[in-house]
Amino acid sequence: xxxxxxxxxxxxxxxxxxxxxxxxxxxxxxxxxxxxxxxxxxxxxxxxxxxxxxxxxxxxxxxxxxxxxxxxxxxxxxxxxxxxxxxxxxxxxxxxxxxxxxxxxxxxxxx
Numbered sequence: 380x381x382x383x384x385x386x387x388x389x390x391x392x393x394x395x396x397x398x399x400x401x402x403x404x405x406x407x408x409x410x411x412x413x414x415x416x417x418x419x420x421x422x423x424x425x426x427x428x429x430x431x432x433x434x435x436x437x438x439x440x441x442x443x444x445x446x447x448x449x450x451x452x453x454x455x456x457x458x459x460x461x462x463x464x465x466x467x468x469x470x471x472x473x474x475x476x477x478x479x480x481x482x483x484x485x486x487x488x489x490x
Contacts (some may be wrong), residue, residue: 385452387453387460440464
């Protein structure tokens with residue numbers, strides 16, 4: 380499952396108990412997740428027969444400045460964040476498809 384990237388949002392260690400995040404960090408974490416998924420399909424699941432990978436997409440992929448304080452501190456605007464999220468999703472699914480059949484699924488949670 381790929382979810383909660385919050386692309387564009389900037390979190391400093393002082394705000395989150397030592398945890399930090401920005402678009403560069405989020406992109407690195409997404410790539411690490413994809414690399415681990417590929418590693419599993421090539422090694423841990425190498426002897427198994429399965430029809431492909433289901434890559435579920437959750438929400439909060441882009442920050443979008445939904446709160447006033449985020450609009451001031453985000454490193455990119457809503458449109459740029461959404462485009463960056465789209466591009467990262469496309470790239471992630473393309474990488475998964477290169478090693479297996481990938482099926483995408485978006486989750487929509489009604490709140």
